[in-house]
Amino acid sequence: MQRREFIQFCAASAAATGAPAAVAADARPQFYSRARLVDPSGTPLRASAVPPQRNLIFLYPYASTPCFLLNLGRPAKESAQLLTADKRSYRWQGGVGARRSIVAYSAICAHQLAYPTREISFISYRTEKSARNRIANVIHCCAEHSQYDPAEGARVVAGPAPQPLAAILLEHEAESDALYAVGTLGGEMFNKFFAKYSFRLSLENGEAARRQAAGTCVVHELEDYCRQQVKC
16 A cells, blocks of 8 residues: 555545544544664565564654554454544554554553563463463453454453554555554553653653654564563
């Protein structure tokens, strides 16, 4: 999908919810700097090389806000109608790539803002069921057991989260098989995130914490990004 077509698609999807014009405008995509996804060596990441059902992490749209990049191994549904916590409706575009199986979401839980740090992660994509994870193939936050379906716009399927995870909008260039992050869709949690973790983020990132990502975003395996994953 070319960038112009992509923007038109997102705007049309937001308007198609049938909500009043002011509400629809608030629910439209938020565009940030266009950043190409690359591997840890700096090599551009090809969509066909994204491993299926693995937890991948990159930082976008800010230098301290982590996101999941997931290849679900199956097409993700288009145009799921979703609601933010303040009842703004929007439609999600679905996956990208040749099989439309690649999706990306903010890794900041919509309940208590748990997120993957360099030391530990309470939130991750889980492909198997467990005692506390009775649904397979969900993003599960072990802090309060909120669960999100990444195949349907990260809608909430269990737990106390009041809204889906914010989607990270991706562009896929078919000719080069490149992936770009370009914005968000849904209920952003960034202001609350910066307020809650301001001291920690300042220690870890200094003044760069709120700097917008630009140019490239490095994609890591979750186990390489943080030292410990909590599995529940």
